[in-house]
Structures are given as structure tokens and as C-alpha cells.
Amino acid sequence: MKKKVWISIAVVTLIILLVGVNIYRASNQEVLSVETETVEKRELTGNVMVPGTLSLSQENFVYYVPENGEVAEVLVKEGDKVAEDTPLIKYKNEQLQLEKEQNALSLESSYLQINRIKDQIDDLDDKEKDLKEQVGEKEAEKQIDAERDQLKTDLKVADLDARQILLQKKTIENKLEDLVVKSESAGTVLTINEDAIKGISQAPILHIGNSEELMVKGTISEYDSLKINEGQAVTLRSDVLADKKWKGKVAKVSYLPVQSETAISGEETAVQYSIEVSIDDKNIEAKPGFKLIMDIETEKRSAVAVPLEAVKQDGENYYVYTVEEGKAVYNEVETGTASNEYMEIKSGLKSGSKVILNPSEEVRDNLEVNEK
Structure with a gap:
């Protein structure tokens, strides 16, 4: 019995000792120092990054x-x-030259035929007078009218032949011009x-x-094609010339998608649209064929935003810590557009609040903190 009592006393003493140590440590622990930044409205820029190739703005290839x-x-x-x-x-x-000469001979022959028929029609009046004396007026008119109708038909056919030969002549002349x-x-x-x-x-x-005149050409996805428009500002850079940047603007976004070989063969493939970006700097050090990155500015607007390093994610939820009356406060937020430096906050924060930058694992709700 006495042994059980002593064990109980020892356990209680140990618990009291541990609690005392924790209280002592907590009372002597330094207040965590944190870096903060004020929440305010900022100008946010939406960007789309697209690879491209530096090319001549106008090119003409002449093939055999x-x-x-x-x-x-x-x-x-x-x-x-x-x-x-x-x-x-x-x-x-040489074959085309022969065709030209043959066409000229055919056209000359056709005109001779037309003139011969016209002469025959003109001679009918004299022939009609002789026939009237031989077979009488009515029979003469009957024969002459039949012959005249036949000659007129022959003239129309000859005229059609001549027109056909003229069309052939035009075709040959066009080929010669080519x-x-x-x-x-x-x-x-x-x-x-x-x-x-x-x-x-x-x-x-x-x-x-x-x-x-140089231009950067590339392709964009169907999703990006809805955000990129002509006239948008573009920043250009190259891995080869890492310390250089050039300004430009979107000159053209194709309305129709690029036809790839897989698409033509009927295979399923991602839809791409061609894009061309003009360069403001005429003394660009890069050469045609260089691979460039096109950083396209798709939107610019004012919104409440915080630095990216202040925003944390837990599953599908986003949160930040603010400092209020010397303590860290957990705030779940709804985010929006992100730029290279800032994240838009649609709800959960007010302008003027101070968010903790790069909160460590030690930061928790209601923890006492000092602002640096």
C-alpha cells in the first residue's frame, strides 16, 4: 500500500516539475521577430510567357x-x-516557244478562213443576178438564201475557232511572262x-x-489566344544574351489555327495559333534564328495585393498571417491574379493591414511577434 502511495506522489511531482519547466521556458522565450509589409492597392500586370524565334519581318523564297x-x-x-x-x-x-509559233500560225489561218467566207458572202449578190437569168427570180432567191445561210454558219464557226485560238494565245503569253x-x-x-x-x-x-526589320514569331495555345491581342506590350529576352532585354508589341495573332501534319492526317493534337511580335529596338544584338522568350503583358489593373511570399497554401485554401496588437493572426483569403511579385487578394484582407512575409513554421495564430 505504501509503495503505491509513493509511486503516485512521484508521478504527481514529475508532472508538476514538467509543467513548471514549460512555464519557465515560455516566460523566458524571446518574442518572434517577423518582417511585414502593408496591404494596399497595387498595379497588377498579367503576363503570358511564350517561346519564339527571331526572324526577318519580310521574307521571299524563290523555288525552282x-x-x-x-x-x-x-x-x-x-x-x-x-x-x-x-x-x-x-x-x-523551248516547248513553250514552239507552242507560241504554232498558235500564231493557227491564228493567221483562222483569219484567212474568216476573210475567205466574207468574200464569198459578198460575191453572192453577183451570183444571184446570174441565177435569175438562168432559173428565174424565185428559184434564184431560194438557192442564194440557202447558200448565204450556210456561209453565215461557216463564218460563225470560223469566228469561234479564232476566239479559241486567241484564248490559247493569252494562256501562252501568261506562261511566257511567268x-x-x-x-x-x-x-x-x-x-x-x-x-x-x-x-x-x-x-x-x-x-x-x-x-x-526583325520580328519574333511563335505559337500560342487556344487558351492564351483569348488573352493576347494586337498592340499589347512585350518584353523580349534571350538565354544567350542573359543581361539584355528588348521592348516590342504584339503585331499579329492569327485568326485560324496552325495546320500541323498530325492535324492534316486526322490525329488529335493541341490547337496552336501563330503570333508575331514587332521589336521597338532596331539595334538588337540577336540574329535571325535566335530563340527568344516573349513576356506578353495581357492586362494591367489596380487591386488589393500582397507579396507572393506572404501567401501560404493548405490544400485548396490560401491564407496569410497579419500582425494585430503584437500578435500573429491567421487569415484565410480568396486569391485572384498573380504577377511576378504580387498576388491579388479578392477577400479576407483590408488595405492597411500588415502581412507577415515568409512566415516560418513557428508562426501560429495568436503568437506574440515583433515587427522588424
Whole structure:
């Protein structure tokens, strides 16, 4: 019996001792210091980050066309500046020349036939007079009218043949004009491919571009296509030139999606839309072909916001700690748009409150804190 009493006394003493130690520690514990920032309205910017490729704003590729025959002459040199409609390449096509000559002979023959029929119609009046003396007036008119109707029919047929030959002539002339290839836009002749001239390469014969105007081209998702519009500001950067940034703006967003090979074959694929961004800086150090990141500013508005490092997440819920009367206070919040630095707070906080930045695991509701 005495043994049980002593055990009970020992347990009670141990509990009292532990409670005393905890009270002592709590009373002597330093108040946690925290860094805070005032909640206020800030200008939030929504951004979409898109990869792209630096390209010439205007490019013209001239490919070999076997139907035109052989390339007789390249009328420009690398480095030449050309205007729109400048002759670039001249083809030689002997078959087309033969067709032209044959067409000319057919047209001449057709006109001779028309003139011969017209002469025959004109001769009918004299023939009618002779017939009247031989077979009488009524019989003469009957024969002449029948012959005149036949000649008029022959004349219509000959006229139709002539018109058909004229259409053929126009077609041949258009083909001959196509033997001289002209530039579709102004620019500089960047490359001339000798193998392509001979028809042994699938590469373009000529590459013409405006090297003084560059543009960044890329693709965006169907979701981003609803947020990105022409005229929006863009910041451009490159991993190769990490310390450089350039300004630009969205110049074009395609209305129709990009047709990929998988989409054409019927396979399911993500929908993409092409985008082009013009560059304000004309002295950009990057070269055509460089991979750039397009940081597109999709919206700009004023809203209550806090630094991103103040916002914590617990499952699907977001929360922050504020400081009120020297103590940390737990606040569940509804968040909105996030920028690179701030998170919009739709509800749960008021302007003027002070949120704790980077709250540690020690921070809890009703904990005494000191602001740094």
C-alpha cells in the first residue's frame, strides 16, 4: 500500500516539475521577430510567357519550277537590294516557244478562213443576178438564201475557232511572262543556291529578306489566344544574351489555327495559333534564328495585393498571417491574379493591414511577434 502511495506522489511531482519547466521556458522565450509589409492597392500586370524565334519581318523564297523549263539566267547577285516586282530569274522553255509559233500560225489561218467566207458572202449578190437569168427570180432567191445561210454558219464557226485560238494565245503569253520571276517584296538578296538552280536541290534558289526589320514569331495555345491581342506590350529576352532585354508589341495573332501534319492526317493534337511580335529596338544584338522568350503583358489593373511570399497554401485554401496588437493572426483569403511579385487578394484582407512575409513554421495564430 505504501509503495503505491509513493509511486503516485512521484508521478504527481514529475508532472508538476514538467509543467513548471514549460512555464519557465515560455516566460523566458524571446518574442518572434517577423518582417511585414502593408496591404494596399497595387498595379497588377498579367503576363503570358511564350517561346519564339527571331526572324526577318519580310521574307521571299524563290523555288525552282520544273514546269517552266531550265533556268536560263539569274538576274541578281547576293547582296543586291531589290524592289517589289524586280526581275530575279529567267527561264528557258523551248516547248513553250514552239507552242507560241504554232498558235500564231493557227491564228493567221483562222483569219484567212474568216476573210475567205466574207468574200464569198459578198460575191453572192453577183451570183444571184446570174441565177435569175438562168432559173428565174424565185428559184434564184431560194438557192442564194440557202447558200448565204450556210456561209453565215461557216463564218460563225470560223469566228469561234479564232476566239479559241486567241484564248490559247493569252494562256501562252501568261506562261511566257511567268518565265521571268519577279520579287514579291522589297529586300536584300541573302542567298543564291547553285544546286537549286540546276534542279538537284529542294532548297530555294533565292532567299530575299528585309534584314533591317526583325520580328519574333511563335505559337500560342487556344487558351492564351483569348488573352493576347494586337498592340499589347512585350518584353523580349534571350538565354544567350542573359543581361539584355528588348521592348516590342504584339503585331499579329492569327485568326485560324496552325495546320500541323498530325492535324492534316486526322490525329488529335493541341490547337496552336501563330503570333508575331514587332521589336521597338532596331539595334538588337540577336540574329535571325535566335530563340527568344516573349513576356506578353495581357492586362494591367489596380487591386488589393500582397507579396507572393506572404501567401501560404493548405490544400485548396490560401491564407496569410497579419500582425494585430503584437500578435500573429491567421487569415484565410480568396486569391485572384498573380504577377511576378504580387498576388491579388479578392477577400479576407483590408488595405492597411500588415502581412507577415515568409512566415516560418513557428508562426501560429495568436503568437506574440515583433515587427522588424
